[in-house]
Amino acid sequence: MILPFDLGYGAAAFMAVAILVSAFVRGYSGFGFSAMVIAASGIVTNPLHFVAVVVICEALMSVQAWKGVGPNVDWHRVGYLMAGAAVGMPLGLWALTSISEDAARAVISGYVLLMCLILFAGWQFGRELRGPVNLGVGVISGLANAPGMGGLPVAAFFAAQTIPAAVFRATLVAYFPLLDIFSAPLYFWHGMVSWDTLWASLWALPMVFLGNWLGSRHFLHTDPQDFRKFAIGLLAALATVGLVKAVM
Numbered sequence: 001m002i003l004p005f006d007l008g009y010g011a012a013a014f015m016a017v018a019i020l021v022s023a024f025v026r027g028y029s030g031f032g033f034s035a036m037v038i039a040a041s042g043i044v045t046n047p048l049h050f051v052a053v054v055v056i057c058e059a060l061m062s063v064q065a066w067k068g069v070g071p072n073v074d075w076h077r078v079g080y081l082m083a084g085a086a087v088g089m090p091l092g093l094w095a096l097t098s099i100s101e102d103a104a105r106a107v108i109s110g111y112v113l114l115m116c117l118i119l120f121a122g123w124q125f126g127r128e129l130r131g132p133v134n135l136g137v138g139v140i141s142g143l144a145n146a147p148g149m150g151g152l153p154v155a156a157f158f159a160a161q162t163i164p165a166a167v168f169r170a171t172l173v174a175y176f177p178l179l180d181i182f183s184a185p186l187y188f189w190h191g192m193v194s195w196d197t198l199w200a201s202l203w204a205l206p207m208v209f210l211g212n213w214l215g216s217r218h219f220l221h222t223d224p225q226d227f228r229k230f231a232i233g234l235l236a237a238l239a240t241v242g243l244v245k246a247v248m
Contacts, residue, residue, distance in 0.1 A: 002199075003203075004049075004196040004197075004199045004200035005045055005046075005196050007045060011044035014040070015041060015044065015050075016207055018041075019208060020207040021036070021211065021234075022037045023057075023207060023209075023212045024211040024212070026211070027061075027212040027213065027214065027215020028215035028216070029215075029227050030155075030168065031152070031155040031228075031231075032151075032155075032228075032231050032235060033054065033057070033061065034054040034058055035115070035151070036231075036238060037050055037057075038050055038148055039109065039112050039235060039242055042108060042109060042245070042246075043238070043241050046101045046104070047104065047105055047108050048147065048192060049197075050148070050200070051192055052148075052184075052193045052197045052201075053197055053200045053201050055148055055183055055184060056197075056201045057204055057205070057208045059176075060205070060209075061212045062177040063177070070170070071170075072164075072167050072170035072171075073170045073171050073173075074167055074170075075174070078171060078174050078175050080132065080137075080138055081137060081138035081141060081154060081175055081179075082138060082175070082178055082182070083138060084135045084137065084139040084140075085138045085139070085141050085142030085145065085179055085182065086138075087139050087142060088138065088140060088142025088145075089143070089182065089186060091143060092143035092147075093187075093190050095146070096146040096147060102246050103246075105242055105243075105246040106247060108239075108242065109239040109240070109242035109243035109246060110243060111144065112235060112238075112242075113236060113243065115152040115153065116233075116235055116236040117236075119152075119159060120236075122159075123160050124162075125160050127161070127162065128162060129157075129161060137153060140153045145183055150179055151172065154172065154175065155172065158171070158172070
């Protein structure tokens with residue numbers, strides 16, 4: 001069997017499990033798939049290999065998750081976020097593709113750890129922040145989406161406000177595919193899309209759909225907020241291993 005990105009069988013098995021678990025987390029809590037897959041890939045290969053893969057998978061999962069979320073989407077927030085991302089994304093890609101593989105791994109892992117600390121801290125603004133402040137968050141999201149992880153800063157920003165859970169999840173579900181559509185030609189322009197990308201995406205899809213479906217069924221009967229804490233801890237562990245590998 002020919003594996004994408006010259007992965008060995010052990011590395012491919014590790015990534016298959018990582019994709020399945022990440023899709024489950026995404027289906028259950030509404031975020032975390034891209035960050036988990038990219039953090040995991042940094043342990044066994046160049047994490048930039050999987051950026052376009054997770055973008056394709058995220059887009060398909062958003063279609064899978066779209067049923068019933070439309071009325072809860074905060075489209076004003078989505079508009080501000082996308083306008084900011086249109087500024088941040090090209091800058092982030094230019095910076096990330098200009099450094100070495102180990103440097104990219106260190107930057108990605110460090111960023112994930114920082115986001116995990118912010119999410120763990122549980123900071124609260126005390127009220128909803130609407131309007132242009134979402135534009136600034138969109139710029140940060142665009143920068144962070146260079147390695148395919150533009151959802152984390154938005155999730156952290158939303159979690160710090162008194163946003164109803166249904167609106168939180170629906171707005172993320174609406175934002176992700178729009179961000180992915182905007183990002184796809186930029187990834188291609190920077191040489192991050194290849195035949196291996198398409199093969200890896202096809203190879204990953206069964207785990208993606210299964211994990212996302214299982215997560216969306218909430219078989220664990222655990223509050224999504226409590227489960228999100230577990231997911232953040234797992235993400236932090238993966239990022240720590242990647243950071244250690246980058247500096248050793």
